Amino acid sequence: MPDELFTALLPRSNLRVVAALTTEVSREARRLHGAEPGSAALLSEALTAVALLAALQKEKTRVSLQLECDGPVRGLLVDAEGSSLRGYVKKPLLAVLGAEGAFHWRPLLGNAGYLSVIRDLGGGEVYRSSVELAAFELGYDLERYFVVSDQVESVVRIRTVPSGHEVLGATGGLLLQKLPGGDAGALVDVGKRLTPGVLDRALLEANGSGPALLRALFPGAEMDVLAKRPLEFRCGCSRERVHRALLALGQAELENLLATDGQAEATCEFCTTRYVIPGEELRTLIAAASPR
Numbered sequence: 001m002p003d004e005l006f007t008a009l010l011p012r013s014n015l016r017v018v019a020a021l022t023t024e025v026s027r028e029a030r031r032l033h034g035a036e037p038g039s040a041a042l043l044s045e046a047l048t049a050v051a052l053l054a055a056l057q058k059e060k061t062r063v064s065l066q067l068e069c070d071g072p073v074r075g076l077l078v079d080a081e082g083s084s085l086r087g088y089v090k091k092p093l094l095a096v097l098g099a100e101g102a103f104h105w106r107p108l109l110g111n112a113g114y115l116s117v118i119r120d121l122g123g124g125e126v127y128r129s130s131v132e133l134a135a136f137e138l139g140y141d142l143e144r145y146f147v148v149s150d151q152v153e154s155v156v157r158i159r160t161v162p163s164g165h166e167v168l169g170a171t172g173g174l175l176l177q178k179l180p181g182g183d184a185g186a187l188v189d190v191g192k193r194l195t196p197g198v199l200d201r202a203l204l205e206a207n208g209s210g211p212a213l214l215r216a217l218f219p220g221a222e223m224d225v226l227a228k229r230p231l232e233f234r235c236g237c238s239r240e241r242v243h244r245a246l247l248a249l250g251q252a253e254l255e256n257l258l259a260t261d262g263q264a265e266a267t268c269e270f271c272t273t274r275y276v277i278p279g280e281e282l283r284t285l286i287a288a289a290s291p292r
Contacts, residue, residue, distance in 0.1 A: 001208035003231040005083075007055050008214060009224045014182035015190070017223070018175040019213055020051040020231065021206070025085050026160070026171045028233040032272050033088060036095040037167040038108055039073060041160045043089045045138050046078045048158045048173040050087070051231055052142075053117060054080035055175070062120040069133065071110025077269075079118075084234035086270040100196065105136050115141050117149070139173065152177055153184065155191040161200045170203040172213065235271035242266050242275045243285060251289040258282045 006019045026044035029035070035043060050065040057063050064079035072094055078087030098104045115138075116130040129149040135141050139156040146154040155176040163169025174194065178187050194217065206213035214223060246254060246264055257264050264277040277285075 003208070004210045005051055005055055005229050005231050006210040006214065006225060007227045009179075009226055010186075010218070011222055011224060012183075013186035014179045015187060016175075016177045016179055017214070017218075018052050018055040019172065019210055019217075020048050020055075020174075021172040021203075021208055021210055021213065022048045022051055022085070022231060023168060023171045023208060025051075025231055025233045026168045029087060030168060032233075033092040035089065035092040038094040038097045039089045039092045041097060041167055042073060042105065042108055043076060043078070043087060043092075044160045044168055044171045045158045045173075046076050046089075047085050047087055047233075048171060049138050049142060049156075050078040050080045051085055052156065052158075052173055052175040054082075054085075055227075057119065061122070064118040064120075066116040066118065067109075067113065067133075067138075068116075069109045069113030071106070071108050071113070073108040075113075081236075083229050083231055084236070085231055086233060086235045088269045102136075109133065109136050115145060117145060142175075146177070153187060155187060155194065157194045157196075157199050159196060159199045159203060161203050163204065170200075170206075170208075172203050172206075174199065174217065233271075235268060235273070237268040237271060237273055239275055239277075242277065243281075246277065246282075246285055247289055251286055251291075254282060254286045254289060258286065 003021045003024045008017045025047055029043055030040040046065055053063045060082055062079055062081040066077045068075040074090040076089040094108055096107045098107050113133040114130050116128055119127045121127055131145045131148050133141055134144055139158040142156040143154050146152045158173035161170045176190055178184055202213055202216035205216050262279050264282055267274045
């Protein structure tokens with residue numbers, strides 16, 4: 001079943017609910033990067049997080065989530081635009097995770113780091129806001145980000161649930177925010193109720209169905225689904241973008257590449273696609289970069 005992103009309203013408490021199911025996206029990211037279980041699980045949660053953030057943006061606005069840390073994984077970058085998600089983790093071959101609880105992610109993240117949200121506002125304008133890692137868990141650190149950066153109380157829960165030998169058995173997350181006039185007490189109550197075990201069971205029982213996930217998490221609650229869209233791992237890299245990047249190097253650097261290597265090579269960090277630009281194409285680019 002395709003992954004999906006849902007936005008809904010709990011009218012009685014006036015809470016906005018965003019739910020993301022990202023199992024297939026996460027498995028594709030793991031396949032592309034050859035990621036071991038620890039790195040794959042962290043990348044999966046980051047892809048879920050950026051999907052939730054994307055639901056708060058305009059349809060074609062790009063939003064990115066960057067994590068930097070002093071732990072072995074070093075960091076990651078994920079972004080979303082519309083229905084497309086992509087991302088990479090700097091060290092994809094880390095297998096170990098801690099036991100469930102406060103130190104679950106510490107073997108990867110270490111003891112210090114930053115979480116940054118980068119929003120493309122259009123017209124070349126980019127807004128970046130960062131918070132220090134405090135909980136060392138993406139959901140709780142995003143809650144802190146919303147308070148510090150946007151002054152919005154939020155509940156964010158993100159889970160990667162193993163199933164048998166599959167570390168990415170079911171992955172997804174939930175974001176709740178109080179709308180103007182909403183019930184602050186209800187938001188707190190939901191946050192207390194949505195324990196890791198509750199979300200894990202709901203993700204497995206939903207079996208990739210967004211409506212089933214919402215019914216499992218809010219049984220019997222009145223809920224209005226406002227929007228939904230599919231999610232997929234898709235990268236916007238292309239040969240033309242590689243050409244533009246090479247042109248930015250300038251004529252002298254391109255001539256040096258041609259003389260020393262006879263070609264240029266580039267590998268996309270997000271999707272691992274490898275581009276080879278042969279000498280004939282390089283000569284065309286050199287001609288384009290030459291002063292008129």
